[in-house]
Amino acid sequence: MSPLIQITNLKKAYGIFTVLHGINLDIAEGEVVCVIGPSGSGKSTLIRCINRLEAFSSDSSIVVDGVTVGPGKALAKVRAEVGMVFQSFNLFPHLTVLKNVMLAPMRVRGTKPADAERKARELLARVGISEQAEKYPGKLSGGQQQRVAIARALAMEPKVMLFDEPTSSLDPEMVGEVLDVMKKLAGTGVTMVVVTHEMGFARQVADRVIFMDGGRIIEQGTPSEIFDNPKEERTRGFLRAVLNH
Amino acid sequence: MTLEIGITSIIAGLIGGLFLALIRLYGSGPVPFVAKIYIDVFRSIPLLVLLIVVYYALPFVGIRFSPFVSAVVALTLVSSAYTAEIFRAGIEAIPHGQFEASQALGLSGRHMMIDVILPQAIKIVIPPLTNNCINVLKDTALASVVAMPDLLKQATQAQALSANPTPLIGAALIYVALLWPLVSIVARLEKRFGGEKRS
Ligand SMILES: Nc1ncnc2c1ncn2[C@@H]1O[C@H](COP(=O)(O)OP(=O)(O)OP(=O)(O)O)[C@@H](O)[C@H]1O
Numbered sequence: 548m549s550p551l552i553q554i555t556n557l558k559k560a561y562g563i564f565t566v567l568h569g570i571n572l573d574i575a576e577g578e579v580v581c582v583i584g585p586s587g588s589g590k591s592t593l594i595r596c597i598n599r600l601e602a603f604s605s606d607s608s609i610v611v612d613g614v615t616v617g618p619g620k621a622l623a624k625v626r627a628e629v630g631m632v633f634q635s636f637n638l639f640p641h642l643t644v645l646k647n648v649m650l651a652p653m654r655v656r657g658t659k660p661a662d663a664e665r666k667a668r669e670l671l672a673r674v675g676i677s678e679q680a681e682k683y684p685g686k687l688s689g690g691q692q693q694r695v696a697i698a699r700a701l702a703m704e705p706k707v708m709l710f711d712e713p714t715s716s717l718d719p720e721m722v723g724e725v726l727d728v729m730k731k732l733a734g735t736g737v738t739m740v741v742v743t744h745e746m747g748f749a750r751q752v753a754d755r756v757i758f759m760d761g762g763r764i765i766e767q768g769t770p771s772e773i774f775d776n777p778k779e780e781r782t783r784g785f786l787r788a789v790l791n792h
Numbered sequence: 793m794t795l796e797i798g799i800t801s802i803i804a805g806l807i808g809g810l811f812l813a814l815i816r817l818y819g820s821g822p823v824p825f826v827a828k829i830y831i832d833v834f835r836s837i838p839l840l841v842l843l844i845v846v847y848y849a850l851p852f853v854g855i856r857f858s859p860f861v862s863a864v865v866a867l868t869l870v871s872s873a874y875t876a877e878i879f880r881a882g883i884e885a886i887p888h889g890q891f892e893a894s895q896a897l898g899l900s901g902r903h904m905m906i907d908v909i910l911p912q913a914i915k916i917v918i919p920p921l922t923n924n925c926i927n928v929l930k931d932t933a934l935a936s937v938v939a940m941p942d943l944l945k946q947a948t949q950a951q952a953l954s955a956n957p958t959p960l961i962g963a964a965l966i967y968v969a970l971l972w973p974l975v976s977i978v979a980r981l982e983k984r985f986g987g988e989k990r991s
């Protein structure tokens with residue numbers, strides 16, 4: 548079976564500064580991949596290329612579920628299949644929590660409002676915030692907002708969920724509630740690509756851990772291969788630094 | 793008449809301004825540049841000059857508008873230029889994450905604007921837009937030079953007839969009476985939309 552996400556020779560530069568040096572990466576359907584690495588190593592850029600929030604070099608190729616991620620019409624199709632959760636939530640502040648979750652299915656898939664609402668309430672229950680449905684995002688805690696953001700992405704029933712440091716801007720006591728939702732999600736068979744500094748989460752949930760540095764994949768493997776038995780010196784150095792914190 | 797000219801120009805200016813702002817921000821090829829030129833030109837040209845051009849100069853090239861249409865055309869050309877800059881500033885004030893979240897969800901550019909960006913931008917632009925509306929209403933007085941039976945003009949004529957300034961003062965009072973409720977409605981709107989911060 549061909550991989551759900553196929554990244555070939557992915558290159559990205561800002562002017563003369565190269566951020567990604569020809570990344571090759573295949574991700575299978577249902578796989579949970581965690582991407583770790585030092586700040587500035589290109590983790591965010593990598594996953595933002597998958598739904599083309601970042602444009603990339605024209606000799607690179609990304610294929611998601613058989614559709615080439617390019618600047619043309621097919622992009623809408625890719626984005627409908629790929630959900631994304633941001634570090635800064637990016638909820639729509641002028642819409643209630645419920646409307647945040649209902650919007651994309653209605654506008655992109657043409658779902659009827661009643662169906663979109665039923666689905667939204669179901670998802671809000673799943674992430675544990677049913678009672679907040681009629682509130683505006685600004686009234687919610689960070690952890691609650693991020694769970695709404697996850698529900699909002701899931702409402703499109705995506706094949707792939709991208710997470711860019713979903714817990715990095717949360718107060719420590721709220722990290723757990725978001726990670727719990729993500730753990731449950733990982734058990735449902737949705738493909739996940741998670742950029743994270745939560746090594747405990749990566750070890751427990753990931754099928755595969757990818758270590759990046761300087762715009763390259765330095766090493767990848769199962770959590771125990773990467774965390775217990777890293778082969779590359781750079782991986783060891785990074786793990787030593789983060790685990791001793 | 794003043795009020796009709798003012799309101800027609802305001803509405804046309806809002807529509808034209810939003811359109812100009814959108815093509816300036818998101819148009820392709822030379823479109824944004826052309827929009828920028830338009831905006832810069834019509835923000836710098838004195839309204840009086842424009843009114844005279846529209847009413848007295850255009851007939852020489854075969855374009856003849858009624859006084860009402862002349863006034864509305866001139867006011868709208870200027871108002872839409874100002875309004876465009878106000879809308880552009882409002883749209884640019886929306887955090888980048890709102891655009892990214894919309895795109896990541898698969899919303900089309902149109903839906904992103906209608907459902908996510910503009911509703912938030914509107915709250916930001918209400919105060920400057922109101923100022924602009926008031927300016928347009930004030931400017932309708934100038935339209936009297938293009939032969940509109942405008943309030944002030946009628947007053948001046950009445951004054952000339954009777955050599956008595958009372959009609960002029962009366963006209964000024966009517967102006968204030970027209971603008972005053974608007975200013976206070978606007979202040980209340982500002983309070984309502986500005987005060988309820990939801991982000
Ligand atoms: N818009 C931009 N213009 C110029 N350089 C950029 C831009 N965005 C990112 N970069 C650079 O690209 C490199 C990779 O950035 P990226 O955000 O992908 O790193 P990251 O691994 O996600 O880091 P972090 O852990 O800090 O989020 C960094 O050196 C960053 O400075």
Ligand SMILES: [Mg+2]
Nearest residue numbers: 590591592712
């Ligand atoms: Mg990052």
